[in-house]
Amino acid sequence: MTSTSSGSSPRRPLARRSVLAGALAAAGAGLAACAPGSSGPSGGASSSAPVSTDAASLGDVTLAVWDQNTDEGINAAQEKLNAAFMAAYPNITVERTVRSFDDLKTTLRLALSGDVAPDVVQANQGYPDMGAFVQAGLLQSLNPWADAYGWTKRYPADLLSLNRFSADGATWRDGDLFGVSQTGEMVGVYYDKAVLARAGVQPPTTMDEFTASLPTILAAGELPIQYGDADKSPGIHLFGVALATMAGAKAAGALVSGAGGAWTDPAVVAAATALQQWAQAGYLPAGHNGVAEDDAVARFGQGQGAYMLNGTWQLATLQAALGADVGFTALAGTGGTPETLGGIGLAWAVSAKTANANAAAAYVDFLTNAAAGQVLVDTGNLPAVFPEGYTAPAGTLAGDVATSWQAVSQGGGLVPYLDYATPTFYDTLTAGIQQLTGGRQDPQQFTEALQADDAAFRKGA
Amino acid sequence: MATVTPARAHGPRPRAPRPRGPRPRRQWKAYLYLAPALAVLGTFLLYPFAQSIWISLFDWNGLSLATWTGLGNYRDMAGDPVVRAAFGHALVLIAFFAVLPVVLALLLTAVMGRAVRMRGLGFFRAVLFLPQVVASVVVATSWLALYAPDGLVNQLLRLVGLEVATRAWLGDFGTALPAVGLVGSWVGIGLCLVLFLSGVAQIDRELYEAARLEGAGLFREFFAVTLPGLRGQIAVALTLTVVAALKTFDLVYVTTSGGPGTSTTVPALLAYDRAFRTGQVGSACAIGVTLAVLILLVTLLVSRVQPAEEDA
Numbered sequence: 001m002t003s004t005s006s007g008s009s010p011r012r013p014l015a016r017r018s019v020l021a022g023a024l025a026a027a028g029a030g031l032a033a034c035a036p037g038s039s040g041p042s043g044g045a046s047s048s049a050p051v052s053t054d055a056a057s058l059g060d061v062t063l064a065v066w067d068q069n070t071d072e073g074i075n076a077a078q079e080k081l082n083a084a085f086m087a088a089y090p091n092i093t094v095e096r097t098v099r100s101f102d103d104l105k106t107t108l109r110l111a112l113s114g115d116v117a118p119d120v121v122q123a124n125q126g127y128p129d130m131g132a133f134v135q136a137g138l139l140q141s142l143n144p145w146a147d148a149y150g151w152t153k154r155y156p157a158d159l160l161s162l163n164r165f166s167a168d169g170a171t172w173r174d175g176d177l178f179g180v181s182q183t184g185e186m187v188g189v190y191y192d193k194a195v196l197a198r199a200g201v202q203p204p205t206t207m208d209e210f211t212a213s214l215p216t217i218l219a220a221g222e223l224p225i226q227y228g229d230a231d232k233s234p235g236i237h238l239f240g241v242a243l244a245t246m247a248g249a250k251a252a253g254a255l256v257s258g259a260g261g262a263w264t265d266p267a268v269v270a271a272a273t274a275l276q277q278w279a280q281a282g283y284l285p286a287g288h289n290g291v292a293e294d295d296a297v298a299r300f301g302q303g304q305g306a307y308m309l310n311g312t313w314q315l316a317t318l319q320a321a322l323g324a325d326v327g328f329t330a331l332a333g334t335g336g337t338p339e340t341l342g343g344i345g346l347a348w349a350v351s352a353k354t355a356n357a358n359a360a361a362a363y364v365d366f367l368t369n370a371a372a373g374q375v376l377v378d379t380g381n382l383p384a385v386f387p388e389g390y391t392a393p394a395g396t397l398a399g400d401v402a403t404s405w406q407a408v409s410q411g412g413g414l415v416p417y418l419d420y421a422t423p424t425f426y427d428t429l430t431a432g433i434q435q436l437t438g439g440r441q442d443p444q445q446f447t448e449a450l451q452a453d454d455a456a457f458r459k460g461a
Numbered sequence: 462m463a464t465v466t467p468a469r470a471h472g473p474r475p476r477a478p479r480p481r482g483p484r485p486r487r488q489w490k491a492y493l494y495l496a497p498a499l500a501v502l503g504t505f506l507l508y509p510f511a512q513s514i515w516i517s518l519f520d521w522n523g524l525s526l527a528t529w530t531g532l533g534n535y536r537d538m539a540g541d542p543v544v545r546a547a548f549g550h551a552l553v554l555i556a557f558f559a560v561l562p563v564v565l566a567l568l569l570t571a572v573m574g575r576a577v578r579m580r581g582l583g584f585f586r587a588v589l590f591l592p593q594v595v596a597s598v599v600v601a602t603s604w605l606a607l608y609a610p611d612g613l614v615n616q617l618l619r620l621v622g623l624e625v626a627t628r629a630w631l632g633d634f635g636t637a638l639p640a641v642g643l644v645g646s647w648v649g650i651g652l653c654l655v656l657f658l659s660g661v662a663q664i665d666r667e668l669y670e671a672a673r674l675e676g677a678g679l680f681r682e683f684f685a686v687t688l689p690g691l692r693g694q695i696a697v698a699l700t701l702t703v704v705a706a707l708k709t710f711d712l713v714y715v716t717t718s719g720g721p722g723t724s725t726t727v728p729a730l731l732a733y734d735r736a737f738r739t740g741q742v743g744s745a746c747a748i749g750v751t752l753a754v755l756i757l758l759v760t761l762l763v764s765r766v767q768p769a770e771e772d773a
Contacts, residue, residue: 035519035526035527035528035529036515036516036519036521036527036742037521037522037523037524037525037526037527105738106737106738109523109524109737109740110523112524113523113524128738128739128740132522132523132524132525132740133524135522135524135525136522136524136525138524229632229720229721230629230631230632230717230718230720231718232718232720285610286610286628286629287610287628287629287632287633288629288632289629289632289633289720289721290608290609290610290628290629290630290631290632290633290637290721291609291610291629291632292605292609295609423522423739423740423741424739424741426738426739427734427738427739430720431719431720431722431723432722434720434721434722435634435721435722438632438633438634438721438722440634440721440722441722
């Protein structure tokens, strides 16, 4: 691009070259000072200040908080709780930064590893996020506060373990506590009562009943399962429900946390085979890999489709669209109890770099205690643990969801999101599911690809 | 607007002799004038690029201490079918982003060149150039709606009784990549056409008159006069569109996220994904560096189409 028309003296190019080399060398010298990432601390960090739960006596403190509570209901709860916290502790100011889930996920790595990290953040569970943060020593162990605030008593051990990691970040669901979650969420089967009635099918309670009803619904001229996977993440939900019920929550959970089993096990192949059959038999809509999730939800809301396998976060949307016609259930699997994909909302975690760990812990407790649970219920959210004495309203969608959540979370039926398994699992899994339902891959190839991804991560860890 | 400027009327240009004249050999002051540009270039381009190269030699998750792997990331890349496929897709996109628009725009130029004096040509130019002006996310979102199972494309097909041909264009393994590519063609064609039309306006009308007097038809005229006269514009158009094809990101990110499966993944998408989502920063930088080098090579190759600089 640059003009080379000037004279051809032999010294000129030499000079230019040496300038370039000099610039590169200078740049290189600046970089060579450190290998990338060396500035951060290593190993699990823990606070040196004495543990205190008396937040009012901490002096003037400002907490920088990053969360992803952008949806209407949860945003309302968050604003209420923040205001109440600052009213209760006038010496503490909360500075809230709110981002969508995707934006938070991509920026949190940089924020936490920067010099001025936020004090309290919502970190996603699993190896890709929390595990990597713990390994890099970016999160504060919350063990010192767990007993003081009674978190270990309030939460079922199974739920709390989702926020536990070994200090080296290599083993999930064991070791120190690195966060506490506010909400619960799970993937289940939404069903349209009107469509099922037209097809003469009772709402299913088990995976077997669900599978058996599919041909009947199709024969009645209705679409059995509404589904759109252009965004790639819905595939995880569809496959996850099949896996949880066919392999059982225990085995599926062990696969995700790396505690045992192989992704090539027969039950995984069976779940993959079921998915492919649903696609081939026309139980899934044609061209589903090109339909956006929002469009699929909208179609289900218009009465197209008997079932939709989706998360509790769609509750408000579907309630508004279908009213009394929509129901929700978590299917029972081989064990006879409800087993499905789900977990707890993103963990409220504390940065290792915070100067105000006690205030941060007090804030985390304030967001997750029983009073906060009541605020969550009041604003139409699903708290991780219901306030004592809460009874679900029968016959409504919210009631269905609450009942299912209590059965699944108390009964050990939760399978963590499958993409928590390895940092690259989301890509491997979502691409594989599209290839599976698109007929480009058979179940064996699909499960082998999952196993290869998993093995590569375990080998490197 | 149609009158020609006779000043630039020369056909096959004689090579200008290299100016070796009385200019002073070295002008140190010149470097002073270059310094601001160099400082900006160095800060925002050379330094980050050097840093990318440096990071690409490490195995780094973006958080913990990186470990030196030398060329390991590049070796892994060469052996990774996903990365190889992504570069393959980028090459396919060149056909859609660069070759197709240039060929179509040349055809249109040959036709429209005959109507240079047409009323409202400026309006048509503006309309054709519009896709270039619209933000690419908006373009992608619009095409997402057009390609949807109930979108306009399928509605038109149904209207003419081609129900069999309807499909989820972006969700079908066979059509997703061409569908994305055609969006690029749509965007690129306006740019090429505007470039070529302005190029044609600079060609001496006398050449056309001469060609017609000699009895040249539309084709002869096009190949003997228009095409050679447009070499410079073609080189510019190819450079811009080929680079756009190779570094495609936004279009794919919005329309397919690389799906279905991995059938529309492109290098830039993989680099983003690995750097910001999956914590493979070294590998991401290796892909980025390879892509930059590839773009540089292709640009050099394309610049050979350009006629030798006439004003030096």
